[in-house]
Amino acid sequence: MTDRVIRIIGVPIDLGADRRGVDMGPSAIRYAGLNARLQRLGWQVEDLGNLNVPVPETREIQDTHLKYLPEIAKVSAELTETVAKALKDGVVPLVLGGDHSIGIGSLAGIAAAGKKRGLIWFDTHGDYNSPQTTHSGNIHGMPLAVANGIGVRELTEIGGPGKKISEENTVIIGARDFDLDEREMLHRSKITVFTMSDIDQLGMKEVVSRGLEIAGRGTEGIHVSFDLDVIDPSEAPGVGTPVAGGITYREAHLAMELVAESGLLLSLDMAEVNPILDTHNKTAELAVGLICSAFGKKIF
Numbered sequence: 001m002t003d004r005v006i007r008i009i010g011v012p013i014d015l016g017a018d019r020r021g022v023d024m025g026p027s028a029i030r031y032a033g034l035n036a037r038l039q040r041l042g043w044q045v046e047d048l049g050n051l052n053v054p055v056p057e058t059r060e061i062q063d064t065h066l067k068y069l070p071e072i073a074k075v076s077a078e079l080t081e082t083v084a085k086a087l088k089d090g091v092v093p094l095v096l097g098g099d100h101s102i103g104i105g106s107l108a109g110i111a112a113a114g115k116k117r118g119l120i121w122f123d124t125h126g127d128y129n130s131p132q133t134t135h136s137g138n139i140h141g142m143p144l145a146v147a148n149g150i151g152v153r154e155l156t157e158i159g160g161p162g163k164k165i166s167e168e169n170t171v172i173i174g175a176r177d178f179d180l181d182e183r184e185m186l187h188r189s190k191i192t193v194f195t196m197s198d199i200d201q202l203g204m205k206e207v208v209s210r211g212l213e214i215a216g217r218g219t220e221g222i223h224v225s226f227d228l229d230v231i232d233p234s235e236a237p238g239v240g241t242p243v244a245g246g247i248t249y250r251e252a253h254l255a256m257e258l259v260a261e262s263g264l265l266l267s268l269d270m271a272e273v274n275p276i277l278d279t280h281n282k283t284a285e286l287a288v289g290l291i292c293s294a295f296g297k298k299i300f
């Protein structure tokens with residue numbers, strides 16, 4: 001595995017969320033020892049540093065249904081190019097958020113590189129809102145919908161027209177909090193949703209195995225987009241939108257270990273770490289642990 005390269009792309013953005021602070025996520029994750037720990041696993045690490053992201057203090061909200069749209073569109077376009085280039089260079093992009101609007105650029109970049117890959121979206125939320133269904137106007141509640149062609153063209157056409165995901169190969173795991181119309185739209189889509197209730201009933205192993213089968217079917221591999229708020233707030237307090245009843249520490253690791261074992265993982269996002277709300281960088285540490293599990297770390 002020594003010849004394999006992970007390219008780290010930091011996206012210090014919090015324009016997509018109401019709570020400030022996730023812009024410090026990339027720092028907190030690096031501070032938790034990301035690069036050295038990946039190297040110890042035998043990976044070569046290329047850290048590109050962070051993309052340039054404006055801070056909200058220098059901007060004004062123009063549309064309350066799509067807060068900071070021009071700024072997020074610009075960052076997403078840059079991320080799209082950066083991810084597409086990484087894939088063309090044959091390295092593995094690891095995108096550090098930042099709020100989950102980073103999913104827009106990651107998925108557009110994958111599509112722009114001409115890759116047909118499945119997607120597993122670990123999240124409490126569906127992130128499947130449109131400007132019409134959103135209650136918050138926060139774009140981090142929309143990236144999966146955008147990738148599926150729903151929303152304004154400023155976002156859906158980043159990296160080219162058309163859908164950036166194949167619905168049949170898209171799976172959400174760990175969901176427990178939808179907005180009403182968002183839930184309706186997801187029901188009407190061909191996206192597979194495994195809720196917390198499914199995890200309770202089937203167990204994480206079965207859910208992830210089924211998820212990998214669905215996401216991997218007929219594709220070159222999968223992208224995993226991991227929102228730390230999928231984990232129970234007792235283990236991951238440093239997230240912007242915590243919701244009770246999440247997956248456990250071990251369930252999260254098991255999921256990543258199964259992803260690694262499948263050999264399907266081609267790119268990864270780690271989103272929504274909020275150091276301001278964290279205790280002693282616990283959530284960022286967990287994020288690094290999960291990244292390592294996803295990239296092959298075994299207990300024994």
Ligand SMILES: NC(=[NH2+])NCCC[C@H](N)C(=O)O
Pocket residue numbers: 099100101125126127129134135136137138140141142177178179227229241272
């Ligand atoms: N990536 C996230 N944490 N998204 C939270 C979204 C919450 C809510 N559904 C909204 O649209 O605002």
Ligand SMILES: [Mn+2]
Pocket residue numbers: 100123125127140227
């Ligand atoms: Mn999310």
Ligand SMILES: [Mn+2]
Pocket residue numbers: 123124125227229230241
């Ligand atoms: Mn979430």
